[in-house]
Amino acid sequence: xxxxxxxxxxxxxxxxxxxxxxxxxxxxxxxxxxxxxxxxxxxxxxxxxxxxxxxxxxxxxxxxxxxxxxxxxxxxxxxxxxxxxxxxxxxxxxxxxxxxxxxxxxxxxxxxxxxxxxxxxxxxxxxxxxxxxxxxxxxxxxxxxxxxxxxxxxxxxxxxxxxxxxxxxxxxxxxxxxxxxxxxxxxxxxxxxxxxxxxxxxxxxxxxxxxxxxxxxxxxxxxxxxxxxxxxxxxxxxxxxxxxxxxxxxxxxxxxxxxxxxxxxxxxxxxxxxxxxxxx
Amino acid sequence: xxxxxxxxxxxxxxxxxxxxxxxxxxxxxxxxxxxxxxxxxxxxxxxxxxxxxxxxxxxxxxxxxxxxxxxxxxxxxxxxxxxxxxxxxxxxxxxxxxxxxxxxxxxxxxxxxxxxxxxxxxxxxxxxxxxxxxxxxxxxxxxxxxxxxxxxx
Numbered sequence: 246x247x248x249x250x251x252x253x254x255x256x257x258x259x260x261x262x263x264x265x266x267x268x269x270x271x272x273x274x275x276x277x278x279x280x281x282x283x284x285x286x287x288x289x290x291x292x293x294x295x296x297x298x299x300x301x302x303x304x305x306x307x308x309x310x311x312x313x314x315x316x317x318x319x320x321x322x323x324x325x326x327x328x329x330x331x332x333x334x335x336x337x338x339x340x341x342x343x344x345x346x347x348x349x350x351x352x353x354x355x356x357x358x359x360x361x362x363x364x365x366x367x368x369x370x371x372x373x374x375x376x377x378x379x380x381x382x383x384x385x386x387x388x389x390x391x392x393x394x395x396x397x398x399x400x401x402x403x404x405x406x407x408x409x410x411x412x413x414x415x416x417x418x419x420x421x422x423x424x425x426x427x428x429x430x431x432x433x434x435x436x437x438x439x440x441x442x443x444x445x446x447x448x449x450x451x452x453x454x455x456x457x458x459x460x461x462x463x464x465x466x467x468x469x470x471x472x473x474x475x476x477x478x479x480x481x482x483x484x485x486x487x488x489x490x491x492x493x494x495x496x497x498x499x500x501x502x503x504x505x506x507x508x509x510x511x512x513x514x515x516x517x518x519x520x521x522x523x524x525x
Numbered sequence: 526x527x528x529x530x531x532x533x534x535x536x537x538x539x540x541x542x543x544x545x546x547x548x549x550x551x552x553x554x555x556x557x558x559x560x561x562x563x564x565x566x567x568x569x570x571x572x573x574x575x576x577x578x579x580x581x582x583x584x585x586x587x588x589x590x591x592x593x594x595x596x597x598x599x600x601x602x603x604x605x606x607x608x609x610x611x612x613x614x615x616x617x618x619x620x621x622x623x624x625x626x627x628x629x630x631x632x633x634x635x636x637x638x639x640x641x642x643x644x645x646x647x648x649x650x651x652x653x654x655x656x657x658x659x660x661x662x663x664x665x666x667x668x669x670x671x672x673x674x675x676x677x678x
Binding site for chain 1 (some may be wrong): 540558559562563565595596598599602603605606609612614615618621639
């Protein structure tokens, strides 16, 4: 047997395709399918949300209460004060589903944010309490969250988030980089509808503010505060799905003019809001 | 949104660095393959006339190569729809050739005349790290028997 030294002319082990082309091709197809499934499930969810009973919602809420370490019977003087304000707002809101028993809790967190949790709990971050200047602004925050309850946005969004996590973890495995990428993209795809939810909740809040005080002072101040905080698009809710504070301010000013709301003096905050910086 | 930008940056950096490294590696492999062209490396277990063999030694070459972020992500997409994972092909091709070259370098330092009975093995390294979403890597080992022939045969 003779040995003839020779290099192979061609490499059969490597495909002659472009990685980049494959990347965009696959990404496009998969994203398109996911968006379709997500939108479809989103519509299905809108149907289901109205059928969730208050009892069931409370059970869902238990998970979140644990997440934010909310205990049913422990209540601080600060929370008691906010609760009174909340109760007086709820009285003025006939559109609200009275099956809820609304409770407010303050959670230690520096974000300028508040959340509507399933089951009727409203969480306000201490970072928000520190920034606001009047009772009316606080009432605006609470009314906004009540607006989410009135339209069941909190459940809708929770459900969409769930759909998202389920889809991506089934396909790509839990917490893989592909899954994370897909989730982010899909959240962005759904921005429009959630922004609409925010605007609707803002309108609801203005209306409630007017019913409670006879004027809507505090609303504008709150959005100006938010604008000042600037880099925080995240306000009131779980994701950065809110319109820019400036746009919201503009929409609200229009709303004030259209409805002929009055703007009068704001009511200063009780000193208790300043003394109590740490709330357990 | 920030996270998305970081992600795209990672993919971009992974693609650029991965491509540059791969090109350089292939150039290097081609040069060295030409250099060792005259050292036969075959998979048969023996030569026709065993009496020609003066000495035999085990030689091996191994290489560990890491995936880059881009290749890994591309393979992740492939996992969904199925099909050939092209992005890993070049990686494994380079690893095998590099392993053979290292084995040849090993044999050449012993002044061997040829390498018989070549075998390959591939295994994943850091599989656990892989599961946590980190970049994984794999090893390719090539081994064989380097033989010296009796002078004049």
